[in-house]
Amino acid sequence: xxxxxxxxxxxxxxxxxxxxxxxxxxxxxxxxxxxxxxxxxxxxxxxxxxxxxxxxxxxxxxxxxxxxxxxxxxxxxxxxxxxxxxxxxxxxxxxxxxxxxxxxxxxxxxxxxxxxxxxxxxxxxxxxxxxxxxxxxxxxxxxxxxxxxxxxxxxxxxxxxxxxxxxxxxxxxxxxxxxxxxxxxxxxxxxxxxxxxxxxxxxxxxxxxxxxxxxxxxxxxxxxxxxxxxxxxxxxxxxxxxxxxxxxxxxxxxxxxxxxxxxxxxxxxxxxxxxxxxxxxxxxxxxxxxxxxxxxxxxxxxxxxxxxxxxxxxxxxxxxxxxxxxxxxxxxxxxxxxxxxxxxxxxxxxxxxxxxxxxxxxxxxxxxxxxxxxxxxxxxxxxxxxxxxxxxxxxxxxxxxxxxxx
Amino acid sequence: xxxxxxxxxxxxxxxxxxxxxxxxxxxxxxxxxxxxxxxxxxxxxxxxxxxxxxxxxxxxxxxxxxxxxxxxxxxxxxxxxxxxxxxxxxxxxxxxxxxxxxxxxxxxxxxxxxxxxxxxxxxxxxxxxxxxxxxxxxxxxxxxxxxxxxxxxxxxxxxxxxxxxxxxxxxxxxxxxxxxxxxxxxxxxxxxxxxxxxxxxxxxxxxxxxxxxxxxxxxxxxxxxxxxxxxxxxxxxxxxxxxxxxxxxxxxxxxxxxxxxxxxxxxxxxxxxxxxxxxxxxxxxxxxxxxxxxxxxxxxxxxxxxxxxxxxxxxxxxxxxxxxxxxxxxxxxxxxxxxxxxxxxxxxxxxxxxxxxxxxxxxxxxxxxxxxxxxxxxxxxxxxxxxxxxxxxxxxxxxxxxxxxxxxxxxxxxxxxxxxxxxxxxxxxxxxxxxxxxxxxxxxxxxxxxxxxxxxxxxxxxxxxxxxxxxxxxxxxxxxxxxxxxxxxxxxxxxxxxxxxxxxxxxxxxxxxxxxxxxxxxxxxxxxxxxxxxxxxxxxxxxxxxxxxxxxxxxxxxxxx
Numbered sequence: 001x002x003x004x005x006x007x008x009x010x011x012x013x014x015x016x017x018x019x020x021x022x023x024x025x026x027x028x029x030x031x032x033x034x035x036x037x038x039x040x041x042x043x044x045x046x047x048x049x050x051x052x053x054x055x056x057x058x059x060x061x062x063x064x065x066x067x068x069x070x071x072x073x074x075x076x077x078x079x080x081x082x083x084x085x086x087x088x089x090x091x092x093x094x095x096x097x098x099x100x101x102x103x104x105x106x107x108x109x110x111x112x113x114x115x116x117x118x119x120x121x122x123x124x125x126x127x128x129x130x131x132x133x134x135x136x137x138x139x140x141x142x143x144x145x146x147x148x149x150x151x152x153x154x155x156x157x158x159x160x161x162x163x164x165x166x167x168x169x170x171x172x173x174x175x176x177x178x179x180x181x182x183x184x185x186x187x188x189x190x191x192x193x194x195x196x197x198x199x200x201x202x203x204x205x206x207x208x209x210x211x212x213x214x215x216x217x218x219x220x221x222x223x224x225x226x227x228x229x230x231x232x233x234x235x236x237x238x239x240x241x242x243x244x245x246x247x248x249x250x251x252x253x254x255x256x257x258x259x260x261x262x263x264x265x266x267x268x269x270x271x272x273x274x275x276x277x278x279x280x281x282x283x284x285x286x287x288x289x290x291x292x293x294x295x296x297x298x299x300x301x302x303x304x305x306x307x308x309x310x311x312x313x314x315x316x317x318x319x320x321x322x323x324x325x326x327x328x329x330x331x332x333x334x335x336x337x338x339x340x341x342x343x344x345x346x347x348x349x350x351x352x353x354x355x356x357x358x359x360x361x362x363x364x365x366x367x368x369x370x371x372x373x374x375x376x377x378x379x380x381x382x383x384x385x386x387x388x389x390x391x392x393x394x395x396x397x398x399x400x401x402x403x404x405x406x
Numbered sequence: 407x408x409x410x411x412x413x414x415x416x417x418x419x420x421x422x423x424x425x426x427x428x429x430x431x432x433x434x435x436x437x438x439x440x441x442x443x444x445x446x447x448x449x450x451x452x453x454x455x456x457x458x459x460x461x462x463x464x465x466x467x468x469x470x471x472x473x474x475x476x477x478x479x480x481x482x483x484x485x486x487x488x489x490x491x492x493x494x495x496x497x498x499x500x501x502x503x504x505x506x507x508x509x510x511x512x513x514x515x516x517x518x519x520x521x522x523x524x525x526x527x528x529x530x531x532x533x534x535x536x537x538x539x540x541x542x543x544x545x546x547x548x549x550x551x552x553x554x555x556x557x558x559x560x561x562x563x564x565x566x567x568x569x570x571x572x573x574x575x576x577x578x579x580x581x582x583x584x585x586x587x588x589x590x591x592x593x594x595x596x597x598x599x600x601x602x603x604x605x606x607x608x609x610x611x612x613x614x615x616x617x618x619x620x621x622x623x624x625x626x627x628x629x630x631x632x633x634x635x636x637x638x639x640x641x642x643x644x645x646x647x648x649x650x651x652x653x654x655x656x657x658x659x660x661x662x663x664x665x666x667x668x669x670x671x672x673x674x675x676x677x678x679x680x681x682x683x684x685x686x687x688x689x690x691x692x693x694x695x696x697x698x699x700x701x702x703x704x705x706x707x708x709x710x711x712x713x714x715x716x717x718x719x720x721x722x723x724x725x726x727x728x729x730x731x732x733x734x735x736x737x738x739x740x741x742x743x744x745x746x747x748x749x750x751x752x753x754x755x756x757x758x759x760x761x762x763x764x765x766x767x768x769x770x771x772x773x774x775x776x777x778x779x780x781x782x783x784x785x786x787x788x789x790x791x792x793x794x795x796x797x798x799x800x801x802x803x804x805x806x807x808x809x810x811x812x813x814x815x816x817x818x819x820x821x822x823x824x825x826x827x828x829x830x831x832x833x834x835x836x837x838x839x840x841x842x843x844x845x846x847x848x849x850x851x852x853x854x855x856x857x858x859x860x861x862x863x864x865x866x867x868x869x870x871x872x873x874x875x876x877x878x879x880x881x882x883x884x885x886x887x888x889x890x891x892x893x894x895x896x897x898x899x900x901x902x903x904x905x906x907x908x909x910x911x912x913x914x915x916x917x918x919x920x921x922x923x924x925x926x927x928x929x930x931x932x933x934x935x936x937x938x939x940x941x942x943x944x945x946x947x948x949x950x951x952x953x954x955x956x957x958x959x960x961x962x963x964x965x966x967x
Binding site for chain 2: 021022023024025026027028029030032033034036037040042043067091092097122125126233234275276277278279332334335336337338339340342344376
C-alpha cells in the first residue's frame with residue numbers, strides 16, 4: 001500500500017534538484033520507476049546475424065554424458081582403483097539408429113583400459129536392441145585367496161590380468177519389462193605377476209596345478225542366452241518392483257582343448273516399500289553355477305567369487321573363489337532426507353566346488369550399516385561399514401549396491 | 407528481537423507522529439519514510455486522490471533485456487541446504503490502500519474481485535485457442551524431456567504450442583495437473599500460458615524442413631523422421647490409437663528467463679519492489695499449498711518482453727504446472743513433499759536415531775490407487791505447516807495480512823467452480839476427478855479456517871446510504887462469527903495523519919461532522935482482531951479509500967501504549 005513508496009524512495013544526491021511532491025499515487029510510482037530506469041545502463045542487443053547457438057560449453061558438460069568429448073570417471077575393473085580418462089560419445093548416427101563411444105582411462109595403480117562400444121537401442125520398431133563392446137584392460141592388482149569356502153585369509157596373494165575382449169548382445173523386448181536375447185563374444189586373458197607391494201604372488205602361495213591357466217594366454221569364445229524381467233520403479237535407486245534375470249553361457253578355448261565350461265547365473269532382486277516408499281526392504285539372491293566337463297578346466301581367474309563392496313561386504317574383495325557361488329542379501333533402508341538414505345544390511349553366502357552344493361547351509365555371514373546419497377532419486381554414492389568374523393571393511397563406492405541388467 | 411519490538415523499531419517515527427498508536431501500518435510506514443525523504447516528498451498526504459490504486463500506471467519502457475539462464479541441478483543443490491528465513495514482520499510493499507494488489511505485469515485481479523463465470527474459470531487463459539487439428543502440426547523443435555518427448559509445434563494458423571506427454575506408467579497424471587494448475591493460477595490472478603488437453607493421431611505430426619532436434623547438451627541438429635518415430639515410441643497411445651498430451655501455447659513476447667522469488671530484476675525499471683515484499687509472491691505459498699505446487703520455488707516461471715500500448719516491458723508468468731496436485735511430473739509426488747523441505751537437519755537426526763521405525767505422519771498418509779492422481783490428499787494437509795521443496799524467503803516473510811489476503815482468494819472459489827476446473831483435466835476415470843475436487847474443497851476449507859479468523863474477517867467495505875457496510879466472511883464461509891461488531895469513528899487529517907475521536911460516534915452510520923476524511927475502528931469480540939477503515943468524503947459522496955487490518959495481539963500493544 002502506501003508502503004510501496006517506502007520501498008522505492010531514495011533520497012536525492014547532494015546538489016540534485018528536488019521535485020515537487022507527487023500529486024497522485026501513480027505519479028509516485030512513476031517517479032520511482034524513472035529514477036530506477038536512469039540507473040540501468042543501456043545494453044545493446046546481440047548481433048542478429050550471429051550464428052545460432054550450437055551448444056554452450058561448461059565444465060559440467062564434460063561429465064554430463066553429452067555428445068562429444070567428456071571425462072569418464074570410474075574403475076578400470078573391480079579392485080583396480082579409481083580411474084579417469086577421456087571419452088568421446090556420439091548419439092543418433094546412422095539416421096538416429098546408433099550411438100557409439102570410445103574411452104580410455106587409467107588409475108594411479110597403473111591399471112588402464114581402452115574401450116569402444118556401439119549400441120542400437122531401438123531396432124525393429126524399438127522392440128529390438130543390439131549392443132557390442134570391445135575392450136583392452138590391464139589390471140595389475142587382482143586378489144586371490146585360493147579356491148574353496150575354507151581358503152585361509154593368510155593365503156592372500158595377487159596377480160595381473162590383461163584382457164582383450166569383445167562382447168555383443170542382440171535382444172528383443174516381447175513385452176513391457178521383459179528382455180530376451182543372445183550373447184556372444186571373445187575373450188583373451190593373459191595372467192601374470194601382480195603389482196601389490198608386499199603381497200605375495202599367486203604362484204608363490206599356490207601350486208600351479210591349482211591355478212589352471214596361470215601360465216597361459218588363453219583365448220575363449222563365448223555364446224549364450226539371457227532373459228530378464230525388470231519392474232523396478234527406478235533402476236538408479238529402486239524403491240519398488242523387482243529385477244529377475246538369468247544368463248546361460250558356454251565358454252570354449254580357442255583350439256587348446258583344455259579350458260571349457262558352462263555357466264548359469266541367476267539373480268532376483270525384490271524391493272518392498274513401506275511407509276509410502278520412505279523405507280524399503282531390499283532382498284537379493286544371486287547364484288553362479290559352473291559346469292566343467294571332465295576333460296576340461298576352469299581357469300582360476302574365471303572362478304565365481306564372493307567378498308567385496310557388493311557381495312559379503314564384511315570380507316575383503318575376492319575373498320572366496322570356486323566354481324559356484326550363492327549370495328543372499330537383505331537390506332533395510334530408511335530415508336534420512338530425500339538426498340540420503342541410511343541402510344542396515346545382512347549378507348550371507350558361500351562358494352562351493354559343486355553346483356549340487358548350492359544351498360543355504362554353512363553360509364559365511366556379514367552385517368553392517370551405511371548411508372546412500374541420492375541425486376534426483378538415483379544413488380550416486382554409498383559409504384558402508386561391514387563386519388564379519390574376519391574383521392571390518394569400509395566401502396566407499398560411487399554406484400548402487402545391486403548390479404543392474406547384465 | 408521479538409516481532410513486537412521489530413514493529414516498534416520500524417514504525418516508531420510514525421507512532422510519534424500519530425496521535426493514536428493504532429494508526430494504520432501504511433500511514434505509519436509512510437511516516438517512517440519521512441526520515442529519509444526530502445521534505446517536499448515526506449509531505450505527501452496519506453491518501454492521494456487516485457487511492458485506492460487498482461492498476462499500476464503504464465510501465466516504463468525497457469531497453470534490451472538479456473535472457474537469464476538457470477542451471478537446475480546447481481540450483482537444486484544450493485536450495486536444498488538453504489535455511490528458512492526469519493520473518494521480519496515487514497508488510498507487503500506493493501498493495502494499495504485497501505490492502506489489495508493492483509493490476510500489474512505480475513498480477514491481474516480476476517476471480518476474487520470480478521467474479522468470473524464458471525465457464526470463464528474453466529476456460530482459463532484462452533480455451534478458444536487450442537491447436538487446430540484441421541491440418542497437420544508442423545514440428546518446429548523436438549527434444550527428450552526426461553523420459554518423455556517434448557515438441558514445439560505450429561498449427562495451421564501459425565500458433566506455436568509446446569506439447570508434453572504423460573509417462574506411460576502414470577497416464578493423464580502430469581497433463582491433467584498442468585491443465586488444472588494453469589487454470590487455478592490464472593483465475594487467482596497470475597499470467598500463465600494457455601493450456602489445452604489434446605488428443606490426436608500419429609499422422610497429426612508433420613516434419614517440416616528446418617525442424618530442430620535438441621540434444622542433451624543443449625545443442626541442436628536437424629530433426630529426422632526417425633527421431634519422431636523414436637520419440638513417439640516412448641509414449642503410449644490409448645486403445646483407440648490416439649495420443650494424449652497437454653499443449654501449452656508459447657507465451658507472447660521474447661523470453662528472458664525465469665523470475666526470482668527475491669530481489670529485483672536489475673534490468674527492469676518497473677521492478678521497484680523486492681519480490682519477497684510483493685504480496686502476490688508471498689501469497690504464492692498459500693496458493694501452492696492449496697494446489698500442491700511444491701516446485702513453486704524453482705524456475706517454474708518465465709519473464710517475457712511484451713508490448714502494451716507500444717511500450718516494451720517485462721511480463722512475469724508462472725509456467726509448468728505438471729508438478730501440481732499429486733503429480734511429480736514423471737512420477738507421483740514424493741510423499742514428503744508439502745510436509746518437509748528437501749533437507750531439514752533436525753528431521754534427519756530424528757530419522758537416523760529412530761531407524762525409520764517411527765516415520766513422520768506423512769509417511770503413513772493414504773492415497774487412492776489411481777495412477778492419474780498421484781499422491782494428493784486432504785486429511786493430513788495443514789496449510790500453516792505446508793512447505794515447498796525448498797525454503798523461500800518471500801514465503802517466510804508472509805504476514806497475517808498476506809495470508810489473510812491469500813486465503814480470501816482461495817475462499818473465492820466455490821465448490822462448483824473447483825469441480826469445473828478439475829473437469830478440464832479430462833480424466834478418463836470420473837473417480838479421479840471426484841477425488842481431486844473433493845481434496846481441493848477440503849484443503850480450501852482448511853485454509854479458510856486457518857487464516858481468515860487470524861484477522862477481523864470483514865471485507866468489501868463500502869459506504870451506502872451514509873452507513874459503513876461490509877461482508878462478514880465468517881458468515882459467507884460458515885465460520886464462527888467474530889461479532890458482535892463495534893465501531894468507533896475518528897476525524898482523520900489526511901495531511902498530518904492525526905486522528906481525533908468523534909464523541910458518541912459508535913454506530914455504523916457515518917458521523918454527521920464536517921470532515922473530508924474519517925476513520926472507523928471496527929472491532930469484534932474483545933479477543934478478536936480489528937480493522938481501521940478510512941472514508942473519504944468528496945462533496946456529497948463518501949467512499950472507502952483505505953483500510954488496515956490488525957491481528958489480536960496488536961490490541962494488546964495498543965493498550966500498553
